[in-house]
Amino acid sequence: MTGRADVVVVGGGIIGLTAAVRLRERGARVTLLAADDPPDTVSAVAAAVWYPSHTEEDPRVLRWARETHTELGRQAASGVPGVVARPTRMLLRRRWDGPPWWAAATGDLVARVGAGPYATELRFTAPTVEMLPYLSWLRERFASAGGRLLRGRLDRLTDGFALAPTVVNATGLAAGRLADDPAVHPARGQLVLVANPGLTTSVRDEENPAGITYVHPRRHDVVLGGTFEPGEWGTRPDPATSAAIRRRCVALVPELAAAPVLGERVGLRPARHGGPRVAVVPGDAPGRRLVHAYGHGGAGVTLSWGCAAEVTRLALDDAESPAALRPAQRSTRNASRYAQ
DSSP states (O other): OOSSOSEEEEOOSHHHHHHHHHHHHTTOOEEEEESSOGGGSGGGGOOOBSOOTTOOOOHHHHHHHHHHHHHHHHHHHTTOTTEEEEEEEEEESSOOOSOOTTHHHHSOOEEEEOOTTOSEEEEEEEEEEOHHHHHHHHHHHHHHTTOEEEEOOOSSGGGGGGTOSEEEEOOGGGHHHHTTOTTEEEEEEEEEEEEOSSOOOEEEETTOTTOOEEEEEOSSEEEEEOOOEETOOOOSOOHHHHHHHHHHHHHHOGGGTTOOEEEEEEEEEEEETTSOEEEEEEOSSTTOEEEEEEOOGGGHHHHHHHHHHHHHHHHHOSTTOGGGGSOOOOOHHHHHHHHO
C-alpha cells in the first residue's frame, strides 16, 4: 500500500488489530499505529477465552459477542494459530432462573442440575485463544494484505489526522487521557500458569465467595485465575494472591494438584464505566472523522470481531468517505486469508 491512508488505527492490541484487518478487507488504505509490539500489549496477557466477563447486557454487545463467537469458531476449524474451540463448564451457586443474556451468542448452551455447592451447571462451546501466536498471525495477515504498520504514540488523537482523514481510537487505557474520558479505568487481573496435565475442558466458578475462579487449558499450559480489581494499577504479581488462586483452582479441578507452576502474569484490563465506547464523532475539520473503540475491559477478545465490523461501518459507510467508494483491493494470494 502506498500513498496517504484512508484510515489510521491507533492501538495494536486485539481491538486495533481486528479493526485494521476488517477495514483493509473493505478496500480501505489502512495504517496501524502501535506503541508496542504484540508481546508487550495487555492483550498478550489475557486468558483470552470467549466470555463477556463483567460486561452488562446490551443489544450491541450481544451482537458483537455473537459475531465474534462465530468468527473465532470458523478460525478454529480452519487451523488459525492459537485458536481452539473448547467445551466449557460454568458452575453456578444459585438456582437456575433462565439462560443468561449472552446465551444466544453461543448457539449450544444447555443447563443441568449441579452437584455439591453448585445449583446449576451450564455447558457450552467457547473459543479459546493463545494470544502471542494469534496476535502475530493478525499482524502478518494485515501486513500481507497491504496494510501499513508504524511504531509510535500520539500525544493527541487529532495528530492522527496527519496520517489519514479517519482516525480509529483503539488505545485501551490510554483512551482515558487521549479521549478525555474519566470513565476509563484499569481492572487489574492476576493469573497463574501451570503445566497442562491433560485437561481439555474449561471450567468456571465465578460466584466463588473466595474469589473468581477459572481453569482454562491450552496446548502446553493451563491458565488459572483470577482477580478483577477495578482501579488498581499495580503490575507486580502478589505471591499470596497467586497461592490463593492456585488453591481455588485445585479445589475446582483436582487434577491440577501436581501441576508445576510455570509463571505468573498481571494485566490491566482497559475497563470503562458504562461499557465499551464504540462511536463516531466529527473530526476537527470538514472531511475528518474520529471513531472510538475502547473500554472493553476483560471482554476484548470476546467482542473483538463484532466490534471490528462495527468500527468498519462507522468509518466507511458514508457516501462522503473515499474508501467507501473504492473497490476492495484483494489479491488472489490473499483471498484464502480472508476466508478464514
